[in-house]
Amino acid sequence: MPQENWVLCKGLRTRIFLRYLVEEPASDTEGFTAQRNYPRLKLHRGRTMESSRKLICRQRQVLFFFLFLGLAQAGSEPRRYSVVEETEGSSSVTNLAKDLGLGHGELSRRGARVIFKGNKLHLQLDQETGDLLLNEKLDREELCGHTEPCVLRFQVLLENPLEFFQAELQVIDINDHAPVFIDRDMLLKIPESTSPGTTFPLKNAQDVDVGRNNIENYIISPNSNFRVITRKRSDGKKYPELVLDKVLDREEEPDLRLTLTAHDGGSPPRSGTAQIYIEVVDINDNAPEFEQPFFRVQIPEDSPVGFLIANVSATDIDTGVNGEISYSLFQASEEISKTFEISPMTGEIRLKKQLDFETTQSYEVNIEARDTGGLSGKCTVLIQVMDVNDNAPEVTMSALTRQIPENRPETVVAVFSVSDLDSEENGKIRCSIQDDLPFFLKSSTENFYTLVTERPLDRETRGEYNVTITVTDLGTPKLKKQHNITVLVSDVNDNAPAFTQASYTLRVRENNSPALHIGTVSATDTDAGANAQVTYSLLPPADPHVPLASLVSINADNGHLFALRSLDYEALRAFEFRVGAADRGSPPLSSQALVRVLVEDDNDNAPFVLYPLQNTSAPCTELLPRAAEPGYLVTKVVAVDGDAGQNAWLSYQLLKATEPGLFGVWAHNGEVRTARPLSERDAARHRLLVLVKDNGEPPLSASVTLHVLLVDGFSQPHLPPPEAEAEAAAAAPADPLTVYLVVALASVSSLFLFSVLVFVAVRLCGRGGAARAGRCSVPEGPFPGHLVDVSGTGTLSHSYQYEVCLMGDTGASEFKFLKPTVPNFQGHSPGPEIEQIPNFSKDFAFSIK
Secondary structure, three states, X not given: OXXXXXXXXXXXXXXXXXXXXXXOOOOHHHHHHOOOOOOOXXXXXXXXXXXXXXXXXHHHHHHHHHHHHHHHHOOOOOXXXXXXXXXXXXXXXXXXXXXXXXXXXXXXXXXXXXXXXXXXXXXXXXXXXXXXXXXXXXXXXXXXXXXXXXXXXXXXXXXXXXXXEEEEEEEEOOOOOOOEEOOOEEEEEEEOOOOOOOEEEOOOEEOOOXXXXXXXXXXXXXXXXXXXXXXXXXXXXXXXXEEEOOOOOOOOOXXXXXXXXXXXXXXXXXXXXEXXXXXXXXXXXXXXXXXXXXXXXXXXOOOOOOOEEEEOOEEOOOOHHHXXXXXXXXXXXXXXHHHEEEOOOOOEEEXXXXXXXXXXXXXXXXXXXXXXXXXXXEEEEEEEEEOOOOOOOEEEXXXXXXXXXXXXXXXXXXXXXXXXXXXXXXXOEEEEOOOOOOEEEEEXXXXXXXXXXXXXXXXXXXXXXXXXXXXXXXXXXXXXXXXXXXXXXXXXXXXXXXXXXXXXXXXXXXXXXXOEEEEEOOEEOOOOXXXXXXXXXXXXXXXXXXXXXXXXXXXXXXXXXXXXXXXXXXXXXXXXXXXXXXXXXXXXXEEEEEEEEEEEOOOOOOOEXXXXXXXXXXXXXXXXXXXXXXXXXXXXXXXXOOOOHHHHOEEEEEXXXXXXXXXXXXXXXXXXXXXXXXXXXXXXXXXXXXXXXXXXXXXXXXXXXXXXXXXXXXXXXXXXXXXXXXXXXXXXXXXXXXXXXXXXXXXXXXXXXXXXXXXXXXXXXXXXXXXXXXXXXXXXXXXXXXXXXXXXXXXXXXXOOEEEEEOOOOOOEEEEEOOOOOOOXXXXXXXXXXXXXOOOOOOOOOOOO
């Protein structure tokens, strides 16, 4: 075992511990396993160890100076670590954080990873402690075969920011395999005439270990005729040769049985044995000989099975059976035996299995030519495999982000490496992507590439990209491979909802039912997910006096608008408000649209008769002189309709008259005129029923009753009404004369009183109507408020009062329209004042805007 001496050198600014290893015969394993965190310097035992301690310290200072200088110059070289094969998994190899000069936890923050070729995870990295640990037991023979040293190259990838470090892991062999003879039994036929000193090559043993753990020497069981010597071939492998020390005598000993033992150089050593059967034959003193001892052949790796590689030939000057030669592979390993075959009769070497340049570049095949007498000759055929471009490049993805947010500049999408198992031009690679994509490739060290966005992406323009990474080698013919990546662009709330119209006009008929769907507003958002979910709302009105909350409501999910209550065209013709649409992004975005609601009129108001008034206790009676000409204006029925448009177009019709054909009513203005001249036979009292009808659907109507009294002049007394006459007739006595006298007396008296009353009433009405009584009845207050027209077409816009007076000096009735008794509504211009019309014999028109 090594002896350790620790020496502390004074004078160095940092205390440096030097470990002297006094080399004793030991395995390489102990040397490698002794490697730890401190640098070790191996110094062989020598006589200079007895030099003075001061001189040693100075020499060590100089030595460490050059050592540190060399390390600084080699900083760009890959870091090399070593581990003994079969070491238990999770064993620590090194502390990577210290080696890279990184602080505690920095590996985790930077997303450090260890990448092996082919994504094989031989090592694992503890990102918290920085320890590089074995992921599993490593078998050097499985990983590298006979290659020595066994080095596994890997990269340390730091993702943020992106950085690469090259490193190598050397797997150190231990003596875990014993030598094995492929042929456990070997037969040698040796002529008895063989002279001492003749050598007989024997088949070697196979040991998959390497270095000192491989076969060291061969020994043979004790005997008096033979000894064995160990030879070394050009490739470093050792094989045994049997040496004849004493002439054989077939008569004394016709055959021999020896045990051949192969020892390796491991500690402890391992061994394997084979039996050698020696048959002593009669003299055959000429062995076969090849034309030359060494042949060199080149063969493409894509050669088919059965391909003729070479034809070797040997000659034997003996005759007969001693000159018959057979060919065979000599000391062939298992790999060579599976790959090549030789014809025993002709010596043709043919391909038995497909070759692979990337696995093995050359084969050294030993050919033996043996005659029937047991003598043999040897030659070596070196078969060199020529590389052909039979391996397409490979893409190994190290990091991939399949979804990236829009509007973000230069984002790393993927980190990958490319490789090609071929060599020379066949192994050189070019990497590219499509030209029409907003991505580009950025080259890194050791065939690493980074796929980066060229500009900020817009999901609304394109939400998905299919990136094809094409890798092509430079061989002939060129081989390529493609790797497809689908990149999704995630949405960012960068688009506000947009209404389909800047303003909406909705029409709803009045007297609608509550909660009636009156229309829909719609907005769309080009974003996706929650960023595209639109919520509708009513915005506060500009006029705080508008009761918007009691008029309409909106469905927040679909934008349906509903009327909350029944609308009245006469009270509210139109109103407008704003609707907002907001998405559910963060932060939310919104937009507005104007909604104007027009209330359409419905025929829900019957005509209202302004004149003559029907709600007074004393009805007005129109006086008509018997001398009136046809077309004489008796009176005019004045009516209004609270509706608008054609619903307010009024027509007049005479339904019933005491004397049919005497009076007529104009359909458009309600004027009642005489249709023919009056005669003495016409009754003095007439009752007319006039129908006022609008043009709505269905039409609504109102009726008014007119009383007309025929007089010879305005001095004629007023006759009693028909009801009083009927009562008097019912109470009259049976004597007709008495009745006539009473009636005549009453008539004269009544006529006189009536004339006086009429004269006084006419005078009072002409002065302003201070005492309103008798037949001229005028209401004291304004008319009902529902006679308000919002549209201003075809009806009165305000309430009016009317009075009818009899003017004694004219002999005809006169109709006077007074000014409105209530103020105008704001926003509506009052109708023109209608002045007094001189005479009913003239036509007049009633027009209100």
